[in-house]
Amino acid sequence: MIAPGLIWGVIATFAALGIAIALRAARANTGTVGDYYLGGRAIGGMVAGLSYAATTYSAFMLVVLTGLTYRGGIGALGFELIYFAGLALLVVFAPRFWLVARRWGFITPTEMVGARYGDRRVAQVMAGVSLVFLLPYCTTQMAGIGLLLSGVTGGGISLFQAVAIGAALAMFWAVVAGLRSVAWTDAALSVVMFISGLLAVGFAIHALGGWGTFVETAQRDHGPWLDVPGPGLWSLGTFLALSFPWFFFALSNPQVSQRLFILRDFAAMRRMILWVLGFGLIITLVAVLWGFAALQLTPGLENTSMATPALLTSGAIPVWVALLLILGILSAAVSTLDSIALTVGAMVARDFIRRERQTSDARQIMAGRVVMVLVILFASYFALQQAQIVDQLAALSAAGLLVAVPPIIGAFFWRRGTAAGALAGMLGGAVLAVWLAMIQGVSVFDPTLPFSVAAMSTALFIGVSLLTRPRPEALDFQTEIAEALARHRAF
Amino acid sequence: MPAPSPKPPRGAGLWLGVMVLLILAGIIVPYGLLGGSEPGLGIAAFWLVFGLAVAGMILAGVARWRDKP
Numbered sequence: 001m002i003a004p005g006l007i008w009g010v011i012a013t014f015a016a017l018g019i020a021i022a023l024r025a026a027r028a029n030t031g032t033v034g035d036y037y038l039g040g041r042a043i044g045g046m047v048a049g050l051s052y053a054a055t056t057y058s059a060f061m062l063v064v065l066t067g068l069t070y071r072g073g074i075g076a077l078g079f080e081l082i083y084f085a086g087l088a089l090l091v092v093f094a095p096r097f098w099l100v101a102r103r104w105g106f107i108t109p110t111e112m113v114g115a116r117y118g119d120r121r122v123a124q125v126m127a128g129v130s131l132v133f134l135l136p137y138c139t140t141q142m143a144g145i146g147l148l149l150s151g152v153t154g155g156g157i158s159l160f161q162a163v164a165i166g167a168a169l170a171m172f173w174a175v176v177a178g179l180r181s182v183a184w185t186d187a188a189l190s191v192v193m194f195i196s197g198l199l200a201v202g203f204a205i206h207a208l209g210g211w212g213t214f215v216e217t218a219q220r221d222h223g224p225w226l227d228v229p230g231p232g233l234w235s236l237g238t239f240l241a242l243s244f245p246w247f248f249f250a251l252s253n254p255q256v257s258q259r260l261f262i263l264r265d266f267a268a269m270r271r272m273i274l275w276v277l278g279f280g281l282i283i284t285l286v287a288v289l290w291g292f293a294a295l296q297l298t299p300g301l302e303n304t305s306m307a308t309p310a311l312l313t314s315g316a317i318p319v320w321v322a323l324l325l326i327l328g329i330l331s332a333a334v335s336t337l338d339s340i341a342l343t344v345g346a347m348v349a350r351d352f353i354r355r356e357r358q359t360s361d362a363r364q365i366m367a368g369r370v371v372m373v374l375v376i377l378f379a380s381y382f383a384l385q386q387a388q389i390v391d392q393l394a395a396l397s398a399a400g401l402l403v404a405v406p407p408i409i410g411a412f413f414w415r416r417g418t419a420a421g422a423l424a425g426m427l428g429g430a431v432l433a434v435w436l437a438m439i440q441g442v443s444v445f446d447p448t449l450p451f452s453v454a455a456m457s458t459a460l461f462i463g464v465s466l467l468t469r470p471r472p473e474a475l476d477f478q479t480e481i482a483e484a485l486a487r488h489r490a491f
Numbered sequence: 492m493p494a495p496s497p498k499p500p501r502g503a504g505l506w507l508g509v510m511v512l513l514i515l516a517g518i519i520v521p522y523g524l525l526g527g528s529e530p531g532l533g534i535a536a537f538w539l540v541f542g543l544a545v546a547g548m549i550l551a552g553v554a555r556w557r558d559k560p
Contacts, residue, residue: 091552223530267558491503
């Protein structure tokens, strides 16, 4: 076990550094909505890339993916790399998101899609669906913090204390200065996560006798874990059920796609993608190697999500490295949480509260701040309650958010898509997702769930669009940005 | 009458086609060809190469962008 006092000391240092960054970011803010929610659309490639990476590669990596590797072996690597391949969507969609956001001043992806179809209800339904599936996901980040801190201290830090510290940090960083403080703290925290992950896996492999011995032992003692379907978890069906919805993460998750609005220019966009690629590939390998190391150093765990706490307290990892990795995982959870809170705040402020020429920037920022606090309090409360319905919705989030994908693709590639089609697709798909998972009891490991949701939302989007007419106020993104895309030589 | 869609830039179809094949290979090769054989590092090595190939394709996709048109 690690002494709680040591962990509190490290967290206090980390909090002080983050607070200093957030206050510095607050001084740079000018008070406009664009500045608060998008950092003035002037964020450079490195900060944007690290912020994107910290948001997308959450505590999931070194807690859940490690646990999936421990339980099922190498299939976890394939699953995460299919997700990684989803970054290819950025090659096609990042220039489009950026160009239309610049041209029409969009703050949120939902606002963008609503304007494209000429109907604010499209934005509101998309924001509502995101709320339903993202809030429980926030709860799991909170629960992850609790699991980790109480696990490595043998209960010395309680779930309440862990959740309270996570909530306080996420709230402060998001509320004080909006995107600028979130992006700057994300960038700093992602470096902590990256370096601590590399060091930890290096020490774990060293403790196992070096790379050669580590691989030999894996082949000799855990041969099935190097195969698919492996010891049982990674059947082809499970692999597809998890990989398919996660592949579309870059489009379906607004807290990630909104990052495409913050970039200064095309050069920053390219640099952002390169940073995410490098970070994503390496942290994926680290998480999977960490899972295999846990399998050798702490065999026989019944609860595989405890693999990371067990490995950290196994004695193989020096305490200072363990402390750094705990900080890295805490950082990843907080950065995901504050990014979601910020985006949800922006969606409520823009899609529900704003009225044309009537709602001041200050009021939209205040509304967003209130929503952010509520989101984080919601996540904290339900993490402490450990409510089953929240766990079910969180597991469902990737499949549920798939319903946003057809109208987003249609916004840029299908002029015939209509507001009615977009509404029908999202509502029909979301209802089906909830019905299948929560009433029929279809597991998130069953490919029936994501493929049915995707098929239903796509069919409704196309079918209802063909039966209805585009609204006169709908925007024609394809025509309006065609010339700019050609000038930038983007696909 | 909406304006006709401009033709996709040269290379777009090829890039998209290779990307689709690559992703399909990322599933079919481990599950269809390599899975179920003697325990070894074949699948891990394949997925490592797959990850690098995906990164290479994405790099190729963004390298052609012109920053200041």
